[in-house]
Amino acid sequence: MQDHYSFTNEGLNERIDKFITDKITDASRSQIQSWIKAGLVTVNDSSVKANYKLQPEDKIEITIPEPEVIDAKPEDINIEIIYEDQDVVVVNKPQGMVVHPSIGHSSGTLVNALLYHTKDLSGINGKIRPGIVHRIDKDTSGLLMVAKNDVAHEKLSEQLKDKKAQREYIALVHGLIHHDKGTIDAPIGRDSGNRKKYAVVDNGKPSVTHFEVIERFNKFTLIKLILETGRTHQIRVHMNYIEHPLAGDPIYGPRKTIKGNGQFLHAETLGFTHPTTGKEMKFSSAIPEIFKETLEILRKQ
Incomplete structure (x- = not known):
């Protein structure tokens, strides 16, 4: 059964989408904008756009669709x-x-x-x-x-x-990275030669990855990465771009690589502000066993 709401506006010049968001608190603003676009919201029996500025005594009718x-x-x-x-x-x-x-x-x-x-x-x-x-x-x-x-x-x-959420990754990459820290600021888009892949391209979306060296091995480097943006395959593309592809990466890495269950990449830390309480939340998780075992082998070498 569909829900129906009726309101009479008392203020002046408030956007209709914001007005409804304040009235129906369990609906998001983007969701309300989709209702308006679908004609499920009327003002004085007429459809309006999301940026319509309400006038005093406007009659608002809202029909909420079934999920x-x-x-x-x-x-x-x-x-x-x-x-x-x-x-x-x-x-x-x-x-x-x-x-x-x-x-x-x-x-x-x-x-x-x-x-x-x-x-x-x-x-x-x-x-x-x-x-x-x-x-x-x-x-x-x-x-x-x-x-x-x-x-x-x-x-x-x-x-x-x-860019307020915290996302930190641990990765094992090919080659020795000699500087301790760095930033890769290079736009990413579809690879023109292979639509299943992504690449650094001039007309790509802005993409920024920060990295810091944790440990160096004979032919590999263990790094921490912090995402500033979140493009598809961003870390894999950026590390390949600077000629330090991820170990085990079947798409962007070399054929001769460390055997595992795919790329050695782990989303280790996640931080965000709780959407309701406003409390700062932060979580961490350990790297998988195959990742740990591989690092131990590299240390022995």
């Missing part, structure tokens, strides 16, 4: 939940798990597991990506934040967009 049914099916898959409350889930994704369903990966994903363990996930990203605020690659392990409602989703997304 879409999520297509991805719940699956009883064991996942490591680091933290959970009514707004947010922080999960430690294992290497080899796809984040959300797609062509060729209709089941066994993190979303399938989340739908089994927690019924409430935001719907902003549609039926196959409920709750997913940001992603990491299949063969990258580590921490992800997941939104349980649309308001939390929007606020967490804004933190990523405004």
